[in-house]
Amino acid sequence: MKKAGRxxxxxxxxxxxSGMDLKVAVHLLExxxxxxTVGITAGIHGDELVPIEVVRRVVxxxxxxxxxxxxxxxxxxxxxxxxxxxxxTPTDMLNLNRVFPGAAGGWxxxxxxxxxxxxxxxxxxxxxDLHSGxxxxxxxxxxxxxxxxxxxxxxxxxxxxxxxxxxSLGTHIIESTDKPVVxxxxxxxxxxxxSYLERGVNGVMNALRRLGSLPGxxxxxxxxxxLGKMSIVRPRHGGILHPEVRxxxxxxxxxxxxxxxxxxxxxxFELLEEFHAPSEQTHLVLPRGGINKLxxxxxxxxxxxxxxxxxxx
Ligand SMILES: [Zn+2]
Numbered sequence: 001m002k003k004a005g006r007x008x009x010x011x012x013x014x015x016x017x018s019g020m021d022l023k024v025a026v027h028l029l030e031x032x033x034x035x036x037t038v039g040i041t042a043g044i045h046g047d048e049l050v051p052i053e054v055v056r057r058v059v060x061x062x063x064x065x066x067x068x069x070x071x072x073x074x075x076x077x078x079x080x081x082x083x084x085x086x087x088x089t090p091t092d093m094l095n096l097n098r099v100f101p102g103a104a105g106g107w108x109x110x111x112x113x114x115x116x117x118x119x120x121x122x123x124x125x126x127x128x129d130l131h132s133g134x135x136x137x138x139x140x141x142x143x144x145x146x147x148x149x150x151x152x153x154x155x156x157x158x159x160x161x162x163x164x165x166x167x168s169l170g171t172h173i174i175e176s177t178d179k180p181v182v183x184x185x186x187x188x189x190x191x192x193x194x195s196y197l198e199r200g201v202n203g204v205m206n207a208l209r210r211l212g213s214l215p216g217x218x219x220x221x222x223x224x225x226x227l228g229k230m231s232i233v234r235p236r237h238g239g240i241l242h243p244e245v246r247x248x249x250x251x252x253x254x255x256x257x258x259x260x261x262x263x264x265x266x267x268x269f270e271l272l273e274e275f276h277a278p279s280e281q282t283h284l285v286l287p288r289g290g291i292n293k294l295x296x297x298x299x300x301x302x303x304x305x306x307x308x309x310x311x312x313x
Contacts, residue, residue, distance in 0.1 A: 002030040004064050013115045014108065017090075022080065022108075024116065025303055027059050027073040035069025039124035040204065041116075043072070044131070044169060046081020046099045049112075050187040051130030054200035054203040058294055061205065071208075072123060077116060077169075078110075087134055098167035101176070116174065127152070127173050128199065128207060133188025138247040139286045140187065140196070142203075144226060145170060147180035149152050152212040152221040152312065154203035155182055157251060158285060160227045160304065177280075182207065189289045191247035224312040227283060227304035234297045237272040239263040239292040245287050253306050256280050260287070260301055263294055281306035 006029050013022040040058065042051035055075040062071065075080055084090040090281040094109035101121075102113025120127070126147075133139040144151045151159055164170045169235065170181040184203060187196025203308035208214045235241075243261040245254065254260075258277040265272055294300055 004030055004067070006030075006064060007309055011115050011119055013112050023080065024074060024077060024112075026119070027071075027075070029059065029062060029064060029067055029071040029073070030215075031069055032040055032065060033065030033068045035067070035151055035213055036125040037070040037072060038208060038211055038213055039069060039075050039120050039127045040073045040130070041127065041169065043076035043082055043089045043129040044129070045095075045134060045161055046078050046083070047085050047087050047134040048188060050132040050193060050196050050200060050211065051184075052082075052198055053075055054130055054204060056198070057201045058204050060216070061201070068213055068215075071213065072120070074116070078112065079120060085135060087211045090296060092285040097169060097233075098165060100167055100172040113169075114158075120173075121176065121274055124173075124179065126211060127168070127170065128202075128204060129170050129181065129183045129184070130186060131183060132186045133286060134191050134197070136292045137286050137288050138189040138191040138250055139185040139302065140250050141185050141200070141227075141285055143170075143183040145181050145183065145186075146174050146178060147182065149293065150180050150210060151182050152224060153207045154182060154185060154201065155186065155206055155219060156224070157222065158205060158225050158227065158283070158304070159283070160230055162230060178308055182270055189247060191289045203270070221312070226309070226310040226312055227306075229279075229308050230285065230304040231278055231301075231303045232299060233301040234296055235263060235273055235275075236296060236302045237263060238294050238296045238298075239265050239272050240291055240299065241288055242291050243288050245284055247289045249282055252283050252292070253283050258280065258282065275301060278303060279305040279307060283309070298307070
């Protein structure tokens with residue numbers, strides 16, 4: 001019988017210009033019996049609050065005496081971005097989730113990526129990487145990358161078979177080891193946080209049962225929509241977005257041509273752009289809540305095509 005326990009330790013990254021140390025907390029949970037080592041990461045993007053809280057609840061919910069193997073939980077992978085509540089690292093403006101596996105002689109975000117990879121690569125058997133819509137948008141789906149059944153076990157109603165982004169942590173793990181990776185996109189924009197927190201915690205706990213980390217019956221996935229085609233609508237102009245579809249319509253389907261929102265110039269009030277549903281059955285995967293600031297090229301909507309989607313019973 002191994003010694004079970006919980007340990008908090010820190011990954012040192014670098015000394016910042018201010019003299020403060022940049023370090024990342026790791027919660028290491030070790031069960032009394034053998035099993036897989038599951039990595040759970042959140043906060044790679046600094047404005048994604050919901051996944052950080054999902055990790056806290058999961059870590060605190062786990063009965064260590066029942067755990068098989070280990071869980072390596074990193075609730076806040078990019079503390080500098082969280083400090084500024086920005087998606088990217090403010091110090092070098094880089095998106096941490098585009099620079100994995102990082103570089104020892106690189107920018108700060110690359111140093112951070114390299115530190116995370118050096119720790120995670122030799123230790124984990126699979127990765128659950130949690131994201132959300134960030135400060136403004138709201139999302140609700142799970143990627144299907146290299147393990148369909150593991151993705152299904154998170155119990156989200158919508159899944160997307162997309163390739164994950166080059167330079168993301170998930171892509172790095174898949175390309176270097178082909179260990180199972182699930183990326184979940186949970187809530188955001190301060191919309192319906194309680195229901196997304198519940199969805200995230202329930203999903204991760206069920207995935208841990210499926211992986212054999214926790215005892216108990218694996219809940220059967222509900223009927224799920226597996227999207228194969230997704231449009232990421234990137235606006236030509238910034239301004240103030242006045243949404244017609246809102247976060248409560250996330251997951252619903254609207255017909256082609258439906259007005260989703262319009263961008264007005266913040267100063268002149270002129271209409272700059274209108275956004276319309278592109279496909280016959282447009283599945284709303286990422287909308288934006290109330291009126292909000294929109295940057296050129298940002299994620300204004302993510303829209304699935306339901307006609308080509310597969311319904312998973
Ligand atoms: Zn993210």
